[in-house]
Amino acid sequence: MAEIRATPGRGWVESVRRFFDGDIWYSFTRSPMTMAAGAVTFLYFFLAAFGPWVAPHDPFDLASITLLDASLPPAWLEYGDPRFLLGTDIQGRDMLSAIIYGSRVSLLIGFASVILSLVLGVGLGLISGFVGGAVDAFIMRVAEVQLSFPSILVALLINGVLRGVLDVQNQADLAYAVLILSIGLSNWVQFARTVRGSTMVERNKEYVQAAHVIGISPALIMWRHILPNVLGPVLVIATIQLALAIISEATLSFLGVGLPPTEPSLGTLIRVGNDYLFSGEWWITIFPGAALALLVLAVNLLGDWLRDALNPKLR
Template identity: 50%
Template sequence: MTPRPTPSLPTSRLRHIGYALLGDKFALFALLILAFYCLISVLAPLLSPYDINDAAFLDLLNAEIAPYWVDGDSRFWLGTDAQGRDLLTVILHGTRLSLTIGVMAVLLQVVIGVCVGLLAGYLGGRVDNFLMRCADIQLSFSTMMVAIIALAVFQAMFGHVAYQELAMLMLILVIGLAEWPIFARTIRASVLAEREKEYVDAARIIGVSKTRIMFRHIFPNTVSPVLVILSVQIANAIVAEAALSFLGLGMPPTQPSLGALISSGFSYLFAGSWWICVFPSVTLIVLIFVMNLLGDWLRDHLNPQLGGR
């Protein structure tokens, strides 16, 4: 009979975390805001006042109209941008794009990092040394530096038009491949602590394969630190995408993310049309703030060294 792993987050622990979340009004409020962001991202095509794919959506005659509550037009609650697009509509779709890029990039980091970390921690020896040296080399380079070089080289080789068509995929790949060592090193440290425990020895004795031991028995007991890093890394990925978009290496103007909206609106910040930059900036700041807040909260309650306080 295959031994069953001892879960790192038993039902009682999950119940404790649930009660702790309900008792922490600040963290609960942050979770509700994040849930709201996710909801409007999923429902962006339905909630948007205008169809972003409609040719009439871009109308230069409506450019730089102030928000409705600042002597603007009642058709545009948050005003319009320099291209005459309804700002509320492009912010909803921009939030959707930014969250999608952030989540997909971090999922790529998780897949690579978990596989590398499990192999390095469980097999040890030369495999461990080789994989960790690769991780060290990767960590020695700045994420933004790697992303800027990779995206600039891609544009130079294949042209600006090809880049605009593949911008989302390229951002996910570059951000995802740049920071997988963070997960790999964390998983490796957890595996080193788990591989000598009794349930792993029992699995080896009865002939369970190494792959099954790593992914079926050891990995579930390393989920806690992964969840903590996951929330923080999504926020970092969104910031990285926004920074790249601000530098002109992000999403094209026809598919604006929050970073692209901030970049296009920055030149109008002190020219009277402040809303073009301010509203996307506030949307991004609040999103990053609540995700970092939840990441800190998860670290406090899922880190066994802190006793799940």
């Protein structure tokens, strides 16, 4: 189909205008499901960013927590307290606030680990696809070996090793780093394989040959020419991986090798609440679980939509 002439853009105002006039934004506005997913994701991001200001309580402020409020059901049930919309846990912490703080932690770890696997995967994929030969064979064999294990298993393994090496029990901050490393290192393969494939296509295109003829160094060609052209699919994978990373974090935390209950993520909240599921205090685990499911679903839907919107064949 004929391309539609765009007016030459100047400055960021023009860029923003072009984005909202573009096909991607158009396909976004045409899909109610995607718009809902976008709204939910945005809400989570907003809560995560401004948690301390929007949460009704500070679940970590020991001074404000009293055991008198412990195990209150959600506000709309009998014995519910309007101060605690989603009820409280057995220590009297507000569940809604705990979930907001938990989402904050989950998103933080999710993002950080996706960025880690993205940088690692894109870098290795670029080198693998561009250099080829033995380097490519080595990187790809490592990737395949890692891929043959479930990624949660790899994450557990890395987690175990790191916990053995580092003194995690005494340094809560390290728990973050260990989680990010173990999730990040277990998910780079997807990025590397995709980027390698696109790189091998781009490498043989004439604009890359033109850069060779000019005498641009291979490193600069990778960085300036090929990288910008292979990032489209990376964005899609990153979105879907974000959902997976959040799940991984929750799984690790649920298994007890994630964040300690003093700094609960959604996974920790579920694990802690799980103990009381059958003693009647279902809300302690169900609400964090629902919050996790909603977040992951929304991010996943966004990823699906992005994949379709960026694929010229499906447009």
